[in-house]
Each structure stands twice: as C-alpha cells, then as structure tokens.
Amino acid sequence: MKEGPNMELDRFAVLAEAYGGDVSRWPAAERESAALLMSAEPAATAPLLAQQSDLDWALDSWRVPAASAALQAAILSHAPAERRAPPWRGWLWRTSLGAGLMAAGVAGVMAGVVVSGAVAPMGELEVITAAVSAYDTLDIELVGDV
Numbered sequence: 502m503k504e505g506p507n508m509e510l511d512r513f514a515v516l517a518e519a520y521g522g523d524v525s526r527w528p529a530a531e532r533e534s535a536a537l538l539m540s541a542e543p544a545a546t547a548p549l550l551a552q553q554s555d556l557d558w559a560l561d562s563w564r565v566p567a568a569s570a571a572l573q574a575a576i577l578s579h580a581p582a583e584r585r586a587p588p589w590r591g592w593l594w595r596t597s598l599g600a601g602l603m604a605a606g607v608a609g610v611m612a613g614v615v616v617s618g619a620v621a622p623m624g625e626l627e628v629i630t631a632a633v634s635a636y637d638t639l640d641i642e643l644v645g646d647v
Contacts, residue, residue: 513546514549522555
C-alpha cells in the first residue's frame with residue numbers, strides 16, 4: 502500500500518516562500534514530504550514553485566554595485582591617519598626584553614648554586630668531624646675499667 506503525503510499544501514507554500522522554488526535548498530527533513538505532495542498534487546504545487554523560482558532568479562542575479570570613486574575618496578578622507586611608532590621604541594623593546602630574559606637566567610643559575618651548596622653530600626672527613634663534635638656535648642658516665 503502506497504503512503505500518501507504527510508505535508509499539507511499550506512505548509513508547502515510556507516516552505517516555498519521561506520526557502521525558494523528549488524526543493525533541494527529546503528531542510529532535509531522536509532524534502533521527502535514535499536516530493537510526495539508534489540507527485541500527489543502537481544497542479545497545486547507547480548505554480549507555487551514557479552513563482553518562488555522567479556524570485557530566486559531575481560535575487561541570485563542581483564549584484565552589489567561598485568562604490569563610486571567619489572564615495573571611496575570620501576571614506577578614505579575620513580579614515581584615521583596611520584600611526585607609526587618612533588624608531589627608538591623598536592630597539593628599546595627588544596633590548597629590554599633581552600635584558601629581562603638574561604636577568605631571569607642569571608637568577609636561575611644563582612639559585613641553583615645556592616641550593617646545590619646547601620644539599621651537597623658531605624665528604625667522609627666532614628661526617629667524622631660532625632660526629633665527633635656531637636659527642637663532646639654528651640655527658641657520658643663511664644662504668645668499669647677503661
């Protein structure tokens with residue numbers, strides 16, 4: 502059994518007015534229902550599409566006219582002048598940036614030197630000296646013959 506169109510002619514007219522006479526430009530969800538209605542009622546749908554196709558042609562063929570030389574000159578005369586920075590700003594910016602990066606690098610190296618000295622492992626002699634000096638402060642009572 503063949504299914505009939507599920508689109509009303511009023512809805513078809515609204516879509517034709519909104520999207521034009523070329524059904525391929527319509528939303529994909531509406532195309533199948535429109536095709537079924539067009540095959541079921543060609544006498545009612547064909548004039549609607551023809552009318553909208555004429556409007557589509559008129560809109561598609563319209564081009565924006567080029568601006569006249571007088572209009573271009575008027576626009577350019579009111580445009581702000583090009584602002585150029587003084588030449589010394591370029592080298593000052595580059596020099597300042599380089600100096601800042603160099604200072605950050607030196608600070609990083611100095612921090613590394615300070616931290617590495619604080620956590621450096623002690624040599625064998627330094628370990629023995631630290632251990633012996635710690636025993637001087639202990640009160641040890643000797644028991645028995647020594």
